[in-house]
Amino acid sequence: MTGSYSLLVADLIGVAVFAASGASAAVAKRLDLFGVAFVGFLAALGGGILRDLVIGAVPPLAFSDWRYAITAVVASLAVFWLHPQLNRLRRTVLLLDAAGLGLFTVTGTLKALDAGVPPVGACLVGMLTGIGGGLARDLVTAEIPAVLQRDIYAVAALGGAVAVTVLSWLDVADPITLAAAAAGVTGVRLLALYRRWSAPVAVP
Template structure:
């Protein structure tokens, strides 16, 4: 039952990130193959990086057909339902934030399953959450969100930390991942709504 729960959370994160990738690709006016490719890279990029770090080979995003199918389904729905999705104020940010929360808890959970310590679990939770978005933005020639001043990676770290804390303290396993994902999503949504950001490092002006 526990395994099925985390597979579900992982596939939900895959779906959310795939939609954000498809929407971003559509904005760049890519063809159908381009939309499907960006959707898949966004959905599975972070998980592939995580599995390579853990030595879980081949990565589940490549070896399990459900991830490719979920990505393709999400891309198709994003194209078909674009008029409905456009009613959202910031659709890419919304689905990206959903995926961020789901993947943060999944990455942390899997690292703990492989016997790693708290620090590794939290960091790999963050890497899983932000990796796909970085791949998407680099391929589409955009500045990755993680490099901007928005609250993004911090939200993923919080979600991953909640998952790790819950597992170490034997919280009810059926509730912990949802709580971690919801907290991450909520923090990210509030940061976008109220323009929360980290301080910007400003160097001295150099005279020319």
């Protein structure tokens, strides 16, 4: 299992990535400075808040550790000011969202396991951590949440959470294997977008 410092660094990277994703979506919707920062904050910390409430870690880190909120706001403001230099904004949002999905799924699963949540529950908590921020972002920006559409989103997160749980059970969950798990989630999500893979839907 990774140390607390490595977990913190991975968590803050995930916060910055998801904040940038949320801020990019808000910029695309032409929200003002506060709106961009708010959506970025929700996208970055919504999943973590949900995770902490589920595992009983209150108050959630988003409110008890200033580094999380500051990281989210700074990343959001950076996107607000630098967005003219970002080419193909929609592709940027999708790329950042996929990276955030991978990072948050891994850290969420690890925190659930560290809190003593059984393996199946830890997998669900990891998935919810990964999809929570994107869900909040899409709802606030009036988009149908990606997790509710046919895109391979929650399935990719669940697969990553299972991988982390297995790595932990085998006692081989080190920074390299966990980074590989996060990259795997990100890769599956991006490949699903590129190949237009989707989950089955009911036939009307």
